[in-house]
Amino acid sequence: MTATASFRPDVIVIGGGLHGCSAALHLSMRGVRVLVLEKDHVARHASGVNAGGVRQLGRHVAEVPLSVASMALWHRIRELVDDDCGFESHGQIKVAESEAELETVRARVAELTALGFTHEEVVGQDELRALVPAIADHCVGALVSRGDGAAIPFRTTFAFRRKAISLGARFQEGGAVTRLVRKNNLWTVETADGGVHEAPVVVNAAGAWADRIAAQVGEPVPLEVIAPMLMITARVAPFIRPVVGATGRTLSFKQFPNGTVLIGGGLLGRAVRDENRTELDFSQVSVNARTVWDLFPCMRGATIVRSWAGIEARMPDQIPVIGPSGTEPDLYHSFGFSAHGFQLGPIVGRITADLITGGSTDLPIAPFSIGRFAA
Amino acid sequence: MSAPNPKFDFDIAVVGSGPAGLAAAALAASKGASVVLLDEQAEPGGQIYRAVTETPVRDRKVLGPDYWHGAELLGPLRDSGAVHWPGTTVWSVARPREDAGDGHRPIQIGLSRNGSAAMLTVRHVILATGALERPFPIPGWTLPGVLGAGAAQVLLKTSGLVPSGATVMAGSGPLLWLLAWQYLQAGARIDAILDTTPKQNWRAALPLLPGFLRSPYLGKGMKLMLDVRRKLTVIGNVTALRAEGDGALKSVVYTRNGTEHRLPADTLLLHQGVIPNLNLANATGCAQRWDGQQRCWRPTTDDWGATSVEGVSLAGDGAGIGGARAAEEAGRLAALDALHRLGRIGREQRDQSAVPVRTALDRALTGRAFLDTLYTPAEAFRVPADDTIVCRCEEITAGAVREAVRLGCSGPNQAKSFLRCGMGPCQGRLCGPTVTEVIAAERGVSPAEVGYYRLRPPVKPITLAELAALPKTAADIDAVFKH
Ligand SMILES: Cc1cc2nc3c(=O)[nH]c(=O)nc-3n(C[C@H](O)C(O)[C@H](O)COP(=O)(O)OP(=O)(O)OC[C@H]3O[C@@H](n4cnc5c(N)ncnc54)[C@H](O)[C@@H]3O)c2cc1C
Ligand SMILES: Cc1cc2nc3c(=O)[nH]c(=O)nc-3n(C[C@H](O)[C@H](O)[C@H](O)COP(=O)(O)OP(=O)(O)OC[C@H]3O[C@@H](n4cnc5c(N)ncnc54)[C@H](O)[C@@H]3O)c2cc1C
Numbered sequence: 054m055t056a057t058a059s060f061r062p063d064v065i066v067i068g069g070g071l072h073g074c075s076a077a078l079h080l081s082m083r084g085v086r087v088l089v090l091e092k093d094h095v096a097r098h099a100s101g102v103n104a105g106g107v108r109q110l111g112r113h114v115a116e117v118p119l120s121v122a123s124m125a126l127w128h129r130i131r132e133l134v135d136d137d138c139g140f141e142s143h144g145q146i147k148v149a150e151s152e153a154e155l156e157t158v159r160a161r162v163a164e165l166t167a168l169g170f171t172h173e174e175v176v177g178q179d180e181l182r183a184l185v186p187a188i189a190d191h192c193v194g195a196l197v198s199r200g201d202g203a204a205i206p207f208r209t210t211f212a213f214r215r216k217a218i219s220l221g222a223r224f225q226e227g228g229a230v231t232r233l234v235r236k237n238n239l240w241t242v243e244t245a246d247g248g249v250h251e252a253p254v255v256v257n258a259a260g261a262w263a264d265r266i267a268a269q270v271g272e273p274v275p276l277e278v279i280a281p282m283l284m285i286t287a288r289v290a291p292f293i294r295p296v297v298g299a300t301g302r303t304l305s306f307k308q309f310p311n312g313t314v315l316i317g318g319g320l321l322g323r324a325v326r327d328e329n330r331t332e333l334d335f336s337q338v339s340v341n342a343r344t345v346w347d348l349f350p351c352m353r354g355a356t357i358v359r360s361w362a363g364i365e366a367r368m369p370d371q372i373p374v375i376g377p378s379g380t381e382p383d384l385y386h387s388f389g390f391s392a393h394g395f396q397l398g399p400i401v402g403r404i405t406a407d408l409i410t411g412g413s414t415d416l417p418i419a420p421f422s423i424g425r426f427a428a
Numbered sequence: 429m430s431a432p433n434p435k436f437d438f439d440i441a442v443v444g445s446g447p448a449g450l451a452a453a454a455l456a457a458s459k460g461a462s463v464v465l466l467d468e469q470a471e472p473g474g475q476i477y478r479a480v481t482e483t484p485v486r487d488r489k490v491l492g493p494d495y496w497h498g499a500e501l502l503g504p505l506r507d508s509g510a511v512h513w514p515g516t517t518v519w520s521v522a523r524p525r526e527d528a529g530d531g532h533r534p535i536q537i538g539l540s541r542n543g544s545a546a547m548l549t550v551r552h553v554i555l556a557t558g559a560l561e562r563p564f565p566i567p568g569w570t571l572p573g574v575l576g577a578g579a580a581q582v583l584l585k586t587s588g589l590v591p592s593g594a595t596v597m598a599g600s601g602p603l604l605w606l607l608a609w610q611y612l613q614a615g616a617r618i619d620a621i622l623d624t625t626p627k628q629n630w631r632a633a634l635p636l637l638p639g640f641l642r643s644p645y646l647g648k649g650m651k652l653m654l655d656v657r658r659k660l661t662v663i664g665n666v667t668a669l670r671a672e673g674d675g676a677l678k679s680v681v682y683t684r685n686g687t688e689h690r691l692p693a694d695t696l697l698l699h700q701g702v703i704p705n706l707n708l709a710n711a712t713g714c715a716q717r718w719d720g721q722q723r724c725w726r727p728t729t730d731d732w733g734a735t736s737v738e739g740v741s742l743a744g745d746g747a748g749i750g751g752a753r754a755a756e757e758a759g760r761l762a763a764l765d766a767l768h769r770l771g772r773i774g775r776e777q778r779d780q781s782a783v784p785v786r787t788a789l790d791r792a793l794t795g796r797a798f799l800d801t802l803y804t805p806a807e808a809f810r811v812p813a814d815d816t817i818v819c820r821c822e823e824i825t826a827g828a829v830r831e832a833v834r835l836g837c838s839g840p841n842q843a844k845s846f847l848r849c850g851m852g853p854c855q856g857r858l859c860g861p862t863v864t865e866v867i868a869a870e871r872g873v874s875p876a877e878v879g880y881y882r883l884r885p886p887v888k889p890i891t892l893a894e895l896a897a898l899p900k901t902a903a904d905i906d907a908v909f910k911h
Contacts, residue, residue, distance in 0.1 A: 094838070101845060207845035287853045287889065311848075330713065333885060335520060335538050335547065335898065342895035353896075356889045359855050 060223055062088035064409060065242050065252040067230045067266055069093075070100035071206075071395060072387045073258035074213035075402025078134070081220035083410050088252065089214075089222065090244060092229030093329065096210035098260055100395065102363040104283055104305050104317045105206045106296055107396045109172050110145045110198035111161070113372050115420035116397070117170055122416060123400035124172075124200055133399065135219075136212035139205030141310075143294035146184060147196040148348060154300040158196040173198050187292050187351050196300065203296050203307055206395060213398070230259070233269050235381055254383045254409055261326055261366040263374075263388035267423070272380045274389070274426050277367045280324035280331040281317065281392050282338055284360035288312030292351060304344050314355065316345055319392055322362040331362035367391040375401055375421035377408060385409060386423055438464045438511070440766055441537055441550040443518045443708065446474015447752045448744025449556035450501040452759035452766075456554075457510035459767050464548070465510050466539060468517040468888070472505070473498050474744075475558055475578070476752045478585045489613055494648070494752070501756070516541045520885035521553055521712045524739050535739050538885065545894040552739050552766045555709055556759060559702035559745035562724070562805065563862050564599060565812045567670045569698065570820055573677030577607050577699035590616035593694030596680045598622035598669055601701035601803040602649060608656045620661040620691060622682050624700065626806040627665055633802035643795025645751075668808060671696055700805040704746050707857050710883040713737050718876035722749060722800050723810065724861060725880050732765035733758060741766060749800075750793055757789035810862065811869045818866060819859040821852020826866050833870040839878045840864055853889060856881040 064080055066073045069091030077087045091097075107127050109120045131137045149155040158175050165173055174197050181188060181195045214224060228244035233255060235241075242250045257266040264276035289312055296307040303318040320337040324330075338360055345352050368374065368389040378384035387405050390397060400416070407414035442453040445467035457463040469478065477498025505512065520538030537548040561578040568574065577597060583589040590611055595618050597608055604621070611618055640646060656662070668683035672690075680693045703724035706716060715728045715736035726748045733741040743762040744755030761782055768778040812818065814827030824847050829837075832846040840856070840863045843849045849863060850856025856863070860881050868875040 094842070096845070286892065332523060332713075333520070335522075335536075335885075335895070339895050339898035342892050342898075345892060346896040353891075353893045355892045356853070357886060357892055357895060358853050358889045359851075359884050360886065361884045 060086070060088065062086045062223070062250070062252040064088070064254040064256060065090060065240065065250055066256040066258055067242070068258035068260055068263070068388075069095035069214070069224060069226065070098055070258060070260050071096075071210045071213060071398035072100070072260075072390070072401055073256070074100075074210055074217060075398045076256050076258060076387060076405040077217040077222045077402075078213050078220070079402040079406035080409065081217045081222045083406060085406070085410065087217065087222040088250060089217075089224045090228055090230055090242065090250065091224065091226045092245070092262075094226045095214050095224065096207050097329075099363045099365045099390075100210045100398070101207040102283075102361060103206045103395050104307070104315055105139075105203045105209075105395065106145070106305055106307070106393075107140065107142075107204055108145045108198070108201045108296070108393070109396070110196065110201055111147055111298070112393070114164070114168065115372050117165070117168065118417055119397055119400050119404070121170065121172065123397050126399035126403075127202075127204070127396070128200070130204075130399070134212040134216040136208065136215070138209040138212050140202060140209075141204070142200060142202035143296070144184070144197060144199040145201035145296045145298065146181070147298045147300050148181065148188060148192045149194045149196070149300045150192055151301070152193060155194045158194070158300060161196060172200060184295055185293055185297060187349055188297075189348050189350055192348065201296065209395075209398070213402075230266065233266070235383070238383070240383065254385070256385045256387060256405055256409075258387045260388060261324070261364045263366060263386065267378075267386065270378060270381045270384060272378055272423060274374065274423060275369050276389055277369070278324045278326045279365050279367045279392065280322040280362040281365060282320055282322045282333055282341070282360060282362040283315060283317035284338060284341070284357050286314040286316070286352070286355040287358050289314060289352075289355055297348070299344060299348065302344050304341070304348070306345060306349070314352065316341055318344075324362070324364045326364055329364070331364060333360055333362055365390070365392050370425075373397070373401075373421055374423045375404060375418050376423065379422070379424045379427055436546070437549045438462045439550065439770055440464075440552045440554065441466060441548065442554045442556060443467070443521070444474060444556035444558055444744070444746070445469070445472040445512070445514070446556060446558050446744060446755060447476060447498070447501060448558070448746070448755035448759035448762075449474065449554070450505050450759070451756045452554050452556060452743055452763040453510040453512075454501070454504040454508040455760050455763040456767055457508035458504070459772055461767060461770060461772055463508070463510040464550070465505070465512045466516045466518055467514055470515050472502060472512070472514065477501070478582060513541065517888050518708065519888045519890055521555070521708055521740065523713055523737055533739065540888075540890050540894055543891075543894065545890060545898050547898065551770055552741070554733070554759070554762045554766060555740065555742050555746055556744045556755070557705045557708055557746040558755075559749060560705045561699060562701050562703045563858055564698040564700045564809060565816050565818050565826070565862055566698070566809065567813075567816050568672055568677075570817055571671050571673050571677045572675070573673065573694055574671045574696045574698065577604060577697040578702070580697050581607050581610065584610060584614060588614075590614050591695040591697070594619050594692050595695040595697065596620050596622060596691055596693045597697045597699070598624065598666070598680065598682070599699035600625040600805055601699060602799060603702065604699045605649070605653050605656055607697070607699070608660060609652045612656065612659055618660055619693070620663055621656070622666045622669065622680070623662055623664045624666045624669065624806055624809060625664070625803060629802050629804055633798050636798040636801055640795035640798035644791060646795065667806070700809055701803055702745065702749055703861060704748055706746060707883055707887045709735065709740070709742060709746065710880070711885050711887050712740055714740060714742070716880065718874065719748065720874075721797075721804070723804060723865075725864070731761070733762035734765060739769075750796060753792035754789055757785050757792060760785045761789070811865045812862070818862045819849045819852065819856075821854050822848045822850075824849040826862075829863060829866045830870045833867055837867070838871070839867060840881045841879070843867065844881070850881055855883065857883070857887075
């Protein structure tokens with residue numbers, strides 16, 4: 054699976070996360086020769102260790118059109134990558150714990166309706182209880198997106214990679230890109246292990262390290278490296294199908310078919326990105342545990358068997374950078390997914406391929422321009 | 429985080445009250461450092477001296493004089509002023525963070541006690557977490573009636589219990605002989621010992637024999653083995669083993685000189701040596717390396733036990749198997765170095781105090797290389813055949829791991845993602861060594877290259893309730909330690 058000297062890629066993708074793999078897949082589907090360079094191994098970082106939430110619910114309005122388009126791809130993910138990626142669609146729910154919170158979610162639905170989107174709806178206490186019988190008594194209602202769900206992150210990223218390879222893409226793991234230079238309409242990309250690769254086009258999908266690639270081409274971005282934490286319980290009897298979040302506090306809560314329960318929701322540990330390492334902050338994990346204690350009384354005796362954190366890029370405005378570079382031609386960015394980029398993986402790869410092969414895309418990507426950070 | 433509570437803020441925390449931890453805590457506290465000694469067991473003593481203050485086995489001959497040496501470590505601990513919290517499980521040791529203002533970078537320790545969790549702040553940690561029995565995967569090892577010999581010994585030491593019915597012991601290593609001997613002293617029935625020590629190990633070990641002949645343990649070990657051999661059936665050169673039964677163990681099938689034999693058995697005690705319990709060190713981020721001789725991962729330390737993580741040292745079998753006496757001396761070295769790092773003693777005083785300790789340590793380690801070489805477990809018992817379960821929690825077989833390797837799984841961490849191997853309640857703490865070896869053998873590379881699980885806190889399961897109630901204020905913390 055290593056690139057051979059005779060392989061002349063049309064596009065080099067930097068980063069073997071879901072976004073790099075998805076770009077590689079969509080480009081390969083159009084007959085473009087792609088080489089993906091990954092410093093560690095595919096799915097080693099955010100894309101392999103995230104919560105697997107496939108959620109349109111509660112997205113930033115700028116992301117909603119992309120998220121809705123991505124969801125359509127998720128619902129036929131097997132057609133796309135020959136693997137169901139463990140995707141199950143039992144809906145996602147954001148619980149309101151007070152009348153005031155319920156008011157907020159009503160306003161949210163009104164806003165979406167005005168924009169022409171109908172995937173989110175408000176439900177009252179009875180409907181909430183029907184969807185999530187285990188929810189604590191004090192919860193008064195919820196925001197629901199019935200088409201949402203969850204998938205298995207590592208398996209998903211691998212499926213994208215496998216399908217891309219079957220269509221001719223090459224992957225090289227274990228070589229970090231250290232330098233890129235463009236001369237005579239050709240990019241020269243050097244890796245730490247001594248590799249030198251050339252291609253007319255480069256995609257920067259380097260996740261939490263993407264600012265370094267951008268800086269190489271004179272395009273600094275205010276990327277913050279964060280370490281969202283997750284924990285998982287020992288198996289308990291199945292009791293819930295949808296993924297549950299909260300309106301007033303951070304939570305992502307879901308039970309796998311094998312009974313284990315994944316608990317997370319954006320609380321942060323510490324990332325040490327130069328060492329590919331994260332550290333957990335148990336005072337924050339404890340906050341998360343208390344939320345579950347409050348919302349799911351049946352979980353109080355559950356046993357936590359493991360916790361971990363992944364390294365992710367967050368932009369100041371919480372939405373990603375997608376689209377052409379502002380300083381260099383033939384360079385495209387796809388990073389900064391701010392802890393909710395898994396769901397967007399399938400569509401953003403398609404958008405990147407649209408831009409490279411056709412010069413434009415039919416989805417509204419103006420809000421994601423890297424130009425918004427230009428001084 | 430709340431302001432630190434002086435009562436839960438120590439210079440040094442020692443995790444583990446086996447010989448290494450007892451010696452380290454007593455020495456460090458005797459030099460004026462504030463020390464807390466933490467151990468999940470209800471009584472001090474660690475594996476070897478387990479329950480030494482409480483054991484119902486009063487006849488000193490049963491457990492032997494080495495066992496009773498443990499009692500001698502308890503007086504100095506009591507006199508030292510170290511705070512001792514038995515019944516306390518440590519589930520997390522975080523690397524030091526920002527400067528607390530006094531030039532020290534505090535380390536947070538997550539612990540559970542009586543069903544409550546708390547965080548403790550210290551300036552230095554000595555991990556003396558001892559050893560674990562090496563996993564010994566054979567077909568049928570998940571049947572009720574099959575257990576680790578060490579686990580059985582725990583029952584003997586703590587409750588005076590011995591197995592009833594037909595009992596077979598199988599495996600290799602000094603501890604197997606010790607346990608057989610202890611059982612004989614206790615009047616238990618052992619039907620046979622199936623010795624799996626590979627014949628060819630003798631050839632490799634022979635050049636190391638001179639060192640062993642100077643070992644203080646030689647006399648004791650020989651006497652013990654002769655005793656056992658005189659009284660028990662010992663079947664050597666066993667090359668394959670299988671536990672059989674329908675819902676519970678019925679018989680043990682073994683291969684010797686190419687022929688299969690069957691022994692009826694109600695209990696099968698398996699053992700093939702011990703390996704460092706590095707779970708806490710690994711989860712804390714201490715660098716580790718593959719020890720090709722002992723065929724296990726061991727944390728990397730300098731000769732004071734200092735690890736790659738600032739403020740964290742290791743002592744005893746948790747840093748590499750050396751036995752109880754060596755553990756005790758290593759505990760003293762780690763304590764001296766910690767005192768030095770905390771500015772309690774000068775470099776010269778540290779080095780001088782260490783001279784007799786190092787002499788004793790060297791003596792305790794004499795002959796170790798011979799034992800390690802002789803008792804290196806056979807490949808067949810480290811790298812099992814396809815249908816043998818390696819991950820007991822998720823019931824993953826060696827064959828499934830090999831299949832994942834063929835699909836591109838290059839190491840234990842990917843095996844988790846591919847197979848859920850190592851993702852059950854033990855979180856890979858028990859299958860790790862086997863998974864490393866199976867992947868290495870299948871890929872045809874060294875275990876050093878395939879690596880090991882990245883372990884994560886909590887290294888011991890804790891309940892959601894404990895985490896949710898993690899105390900925020902000093903008064904809350906006090907409450908945890910009230911009972
Ligand atoms: C099952 C077993 C039985 C053994 N029996 C003998 C024997 O009879 N004779 C002999 O010579 N050698 C025996 N050994 C080998 C032996 O362990 C030693 O050489 C010696 O006990 C090592 O001393 P130590 O101080 O390094 O660790 P240990 O004596 O093993 O002490 C480690 C202590 O750390 C504690 N601990 C570990 N993790 C945590 C945590 N996360 N939180 C709180 N506490 C923790 C444990 O409860 C334990 O008390 C045995 C080993 C095993 C695995
Ligand atoms: C704990 C956690 C939970 C999450 N939960 C969810 C969720 O439920 N739902 C959701 O939608 N999103 C979730 N996310 C966010 C989601 O995981 C990310 O947004 C998404 O995976 C980002 O994908 P990526 O390809 O951009 O980045 P990554 O997966 O991080 O991939 C980037 C890759 O680039 C490589 N790389 C970096 N620099 C170089 C270089 N110089 N040379 C070569 N390679 C390089 C890296 O090694 C890395 O593998 C979560 C994230 C985390 C951490």
